[in-house]
Amino acid sequence: MRTAILGAGSMGLVLGAYISKAKEQVDLIDINREHVEQLKKNGASIIGTIKMNVPVNAMTNDEVTGKYDLVFLMTKQMHNKSIIEDFLPHLNEDSVICTMQNGMPEPSVAQVIGDDRVVGCTIAWGATYTGPGVSELTSETDSLTFDIGTVTGKPNPKMNEIKRLLELMGPTTIVDNFAGARWAKLIINASFSGMSAVMGCTFGEAAANKQSRLCILRIIKECIDVTKALGIKIEPIQGQDVVKLIDYKDKITEMKSLFIIPIVIKKHNLLKASMLQDLEHGRKTEIDAMNGAVSYYGKKAGVPTPYNDKVVEIVHSIENGERTFSYDNLELFKGLK
The missing domain is CATH 3.40.50.720 (NAD(P)-binding Rossmann-like Domain)
Incomplete structure (x- = not known):
C-alpha cells in the first residue's frame, strides 16, 4: 500500500x-x-x-x-x-x-x-x-x-x-461514535488553543492564569451545552470523561471544575496552539473551523456561545492587525455571562 x-x-x-x-x-x-x-x-x-x-x-x-x-x-x-x-x-x-x-x-x-x-x-x-x-x-x-x-x-x-x-x-x-470524538477534540481546540492564540502563550500558561482559566471553563461548558442540544455524546479524551469533570451545575461544582483544568492539561503544558504559530508568522488561522464551529452549531441548536464568539472576534482582529495576542485581551471577556 x-x-x-x-x-x-x-x-x-x-x-x-x-x-x-x-x-x-x-x-x-x-x-x-x-x-x-x-x-x-x-x-x-x-x-x-x-x-x-x-x-x-x-x-x-x-x-x-x-x-x-x-x-x-x-x-x-x-x-x-x-x-x-x-x-x-x-x-x-x-x-x-x-x-x-x-x-x-x-x-x-x-x-x-x-x-x-x-x-x-x-x-x-x-x-x-x-x-x-x-x-x-x-x-x-x-x-x-x-x-x-x-x-x-x-x-x-x-x-x-x-x-x-x-x-x-x-x-x-x-x-x-466518531462525531463524539471530533467534538472531544474540538473542545480542546476551542478552549486551550483558542486562549493560547488570544493570549500568546502555551496551554499550561493559559491554564495557570485565573482569568483565562475561567474563560477556558466557560468555552468548554458552551461546547458541552451545544453537543447536548445536538444529541451528541462526547467521547472521553485519553480516558478522561470531560463532561463528568467539567459540566458544572452550580458554584460549588464550577469551583471544582476550575481546580481540575490545570491537572487535565498537565501533559500538554508546553503545547503552543497552531493558531498562535500562524499569528506569529502573520498567517490566517483556522479559528472559524474551531471556535467558529462551536458558534455555528450553537446558533443552529439555539444555544448561546458568547465566549466562543469573543475568541473568534479577537483572533480575527489580530489577523487583521487591529490588535496583538496578549494577556491584555483577557479584559475583553469581562461582562460575558
Whole structure:
C-alpha cells in the first residue's frame, strides 16, 4: 500500500518521522520548498519531549508522481476542497484519505471523494514547527494517542492499516461514535488553543492564569451545552470523561471544575496552539473551523456561545492587525455571562 502524508509541517513531520523510523514506506509532501530540501538533505529532526533524526522521503507537491492508496491529510483545513481536487490525479478510485486536522474537516473532503473514502482521526498531542526540517514535540510521550472512525459509522476496509501505521507512534482506538470524538477534540481546540492564540502563550500558561482559566471553563461548558442540544455524546479524551469533570451545575461544582483544568492539561503544558504559530508568522488561522464551529452549531441548536464568539472576534482582529495576542485581551471577556 502506497502511503503519503500531505502536509508535513509541525505534526505531519513528527508522524512521518515515526513511520519512517519503523522502515515503513511513506512520502512526506509539503508546499514549503526550503523545508523539503532540508528534509532531503538532513532528514527529519524531532526535538522536545523526544529527540530523533530520521531519514525521510520528502517532496514538494509538484514533485509527486504516481498514485497513493492512503493519504494522511495534515494541511490546514481552510482549503480542503481545492487541496483534494488538486491531488485527485494521485488517488486511485478506492484510495482513502484520513483527515488528521482540527475542527470538522470530514465534510469538505467527502464533498470531493465521497463519505465512504474518508476516515477521520483526532490527535491528542501537539507539536511546533521550529524551522526547516525541525519540529518540536510538545506533549509528553505517554500521551501520543489517536482516535479513528468514520462519519457514517460504517467500517472502512483500510481502517486496520491506518491503525497499524498510527500505532507505530502511539495507541490508536477505532471508535464507533466518531462525531463524539471530533467534538472531544474540538473542545480542546476551542478552549486551550483558542486562549493560547488570544493570549500568546502555551496551554499550561493559559491554564495557570485565573482569568483565562475561567474563560477556558466557560468555552468548554458552551461546547458541552451545544453537543447536548445536538444529541451528541462526547467521547472521553485519553480516558478522561470531560463532561463528568467539567459540566458544572452550580458554584460549588464550577469551583471544582476550575481546580481540575490545570491537572487535565498537565501533559500538554508546553503545547503552543497552531493558531498562535500562524499569528506569529502573520498567517490566517483556522479559528472559524474551531471556535467558529462551536458558534455555528450553537446558533443552529439555539444555544448561546458568547465566549466562543469573543475568541473568534479577537483572533480575527489580530489577523487583521487591529490588535496583538496578549494577556491584555483577557479584559475583553469581562461582562460575558
